[in-house]
Amino acid sequence: MKKTMMIVLALVLALSCFAVSLAEDMPVVKIGVFEPASGDSGAGGKQETLGIQYANIVQPTVEIGGTTYKVELVTADNGSSADKAPSAAQKLVSENVSVVLGSYGSGVSIAGSDYFKNANIPAIGLTCTNPQVTAGNSHYFRVCFLDPFQGTVLANYAFKELGAKTAYCLGEAGNDYDQGLITFFQQAFEGLGGTVIHDDFMNNNSDFTSFLSNAQMYGADLIFCPVSIAYSTQIVSQAASQGIAIPVLGGDTLDSNVVAAAAKGTNIDLIVTTFYQEGANKEFDEGFKAWLASDAEAMTNNGGNDMIAGVTCMGYDGYFAALKALQDAGSTDGAAVMAALPAVEIDGVSGHIAFDATGDAIRTSAFVKKVNNETGDWEFVAEQTVE
Secondary structure, three states, X not given: OHHHHHHHHHHHHHHHHHHHHHOOOOOEEEEEEEEOOOOOOHHHHHHHHHHHHHHHHHOOEEEEOOEEEXXXXXXXXXXXXXXXXXXXXXHHHHXXXXXXXXXXXXXXXXXXXXXXXXXXXXXXXXOOOOHHHOOOOOOEEEOOOOHHHHHHHHHHHHHHHOOOOEEEEXXXXXXXXXXXXXXXXXXXXXXXXXXXXXXXXXXXXXXXXXXXXXXXXXXXXXXEOOOOHHHHHHHHHHHHHOOOOOOEEEOHHHOOHHHHHHHOOOOOOEEEEEOOOOOOOHHHHHHHHHHHHHOHHHHHHOOOOOOOOHHHHHHHHHHHHHHHHHHHHOOOOHHHHHHHHHHOEEEEOOEEEXXXXXXXXXXXXXXXXXXOOOOOOEEEEEEEEOO
């Protein structure tokens, strides 16, 4: 295995060096990266961005209208905040990007949306799962599944596989992602005959003791907390310190090596739904890990180890969807790329990607996985579908 990784690393480095020399005299097409590098979702945003950056190394050029262009990534930190998202969106517009990728976080995606719309620049959401991101507009697309689907998958798994009858749901007040996914989970869970208790905490909260005590008081069979990485690590750690044995269930935001590390060495059963499970695509896994091993900053941004998050895979697939749109448009003009996007189809690492009439990816399954408490690794549980 070590020898294989060294060979892959050498190929990645050689490809990178070749691409730099090849692209020196090429025209440039810019792709905007609208992601949080700071704030509550900064860790997830960095992992999502890594997928885009690795894809750019794998394919740093694209042929548009018979001309080969160098692809330049232009990044803008939206700070995990709806207040900061507009200025980040305006930065990308001012840089004349042809298409935008992001964001990790539905709230910031919605907050930046109109700036892209007014500039005739299409955006491709990578893991922003709230339906409102694409609803009522023609410029925002998405390569991930949506919260109505994810909420139903989680509810079905909780009720049918875990045998849960009472679910304690905990989210950040005012957070579009948290509240949206909790709503869809609640609808599906109660539809199956379950009972839901719902609590909210305020922004910047760090003490979840009372909320965890509430879960015990209500006799909850599971805690559903589809919150940011920053909050979920605290919830898992504090639940373990309180000796709580209730399983913790989360959506795609909890699919992080940072969250897995919080559950390592505890008795907390941590289960999530996500877009990708390491091992599903050997070529992608080995290439990405080799790149991380060659780049200390990238390794740091991945949480300090080479575990692959589902959001990284979606960043990778989103980049190639953007390249296909540029190719099909035959132009770097944002309006032309927007017009080409509805017909784009690619076979990504996460599966086949095509868009429906709303601009959402047509997805029929999600990965369910849980943390191995001894190793801190994610382990595949099931590929869950919804009829």
